[in-house]
Amino acid sequence: MERSHAGQPRAERLRLLGVYLNDHLGGATFGTDLARRLANLPHEPGTAESLRRLAAEIAEDRAHLLDIMKRLDVPVHRHKVVAGWMGEKASRLKTNGRLVRRSPLSLLLELEMLRLGVEGKAAGWRTLREAAETEPNLSKGLLDDLLERAERQRDLLEKLRVEQAAHVFASDRATERA
Template sequence: MDDHERERYLAVYLNDHLAGATAGCTRFTRSARAHAGSATGSELSRLAAECEEDRRALRHWMGVLGVPVKAPLPLAGRVAEAVGALKPNGRLVRRSPLRTVVELEGLLLGVQGKGAGWRSLRELARTDARLDAGALEELVRRADRQATELERLRRTAVLAVLGA
């Protein structure tokens, strides 16, 4: 595989992650609003802010690598998130308690994917001097912490909604 092909794949990969980050940030914000006034809402608000920081970090690294942002992809991420929000989860008019479980599972999967993306860039930093492995390691650690927090929230929601 030649360098041009590698650069093309990297651009696709990072733009796909940017679309996912855009959808994830929208979902975090929507979930935080749905739980406003609760401890879960406070945690989701903080995680939403971190998600935006991570999204900016991704755009930064894309710039460092000379990867242009493909404008339709982040928009597609927002559309996909909005369509996903339409699923009733057992209720048509009011928000279903099951929706919390499903949203937290989706957020958890997204954060795990984000962590994988940071790990990929950290691996590339071994041979690409434009990337800072230490800064990417911090992003990996943050994604791991976010996943741990989301898993705790998810388990709590599962017990509240599906438990005895």
Template structure:
């Protein structure tokens, strides 16, 4: 209508709360799985990078919680508890071996972690795209989290390729 002011677009905090709690559930799974992988693999080319990744993934989860608090988004503990339990149950999956780990376990874990980090990066990008509309979102922090997720994906891909070659190539 002529003469009316355009409405400013605000962040839908109700939907954002659901979105961020879903990402928190994923971050809980990722933090647990990365810590488990770091503790399980002692091979020199994998051990230190996995420990570093587990530490960073835990820090990223803490960053998400801090961002949620700054936005006034409450943590839905039932989602966190359910995702943590699902991650622990996922460790019990059949891998073709009864009493020891399959050589494929590392490949699958690295693929799972890479997918999780990709999802996390998309979450950071979503928040970054909202930063202009909500000054509680720190653009520089989000840019740093995006860059770190990109580095994590690169590291996981390098480890994954090495594991694939170690496990699936004969000779």
């Protein structure tokens, strides 16, 4: 049976929040690197612009997370940042049916990974929004804005993901009609 943590001293709540935020920082590092890499690949003009804007926003979100950690006096655990960075590099090693060049499946899987990361980020903003009810160093307005932006990012990624899935798995007849 799990015991209640209600009424914990503020120092203990901040310690737990520090662990939580550092875990999210590792994920934010992974997501920022992945978004930048996707934005730098060749795409259709509209997709390229959307991915460039998205990568910039994701980098800004990571900067906001670092600022929140600073305001809460939460130290950055470098090993979490390095783990996120290494995780993004390792994600490139996935099998995609081709050894030398990118497969259309690569972009689909990367869009799915990024979408899952944005979902995790949104969950983190929701958690911080809840903590803002009792933590004066957290801005409810900022967290509401970050959550709204994460939801827009999720919607964009879902649109791009569906388009890429249709491209990857379109039949020859569907391609001829297009």
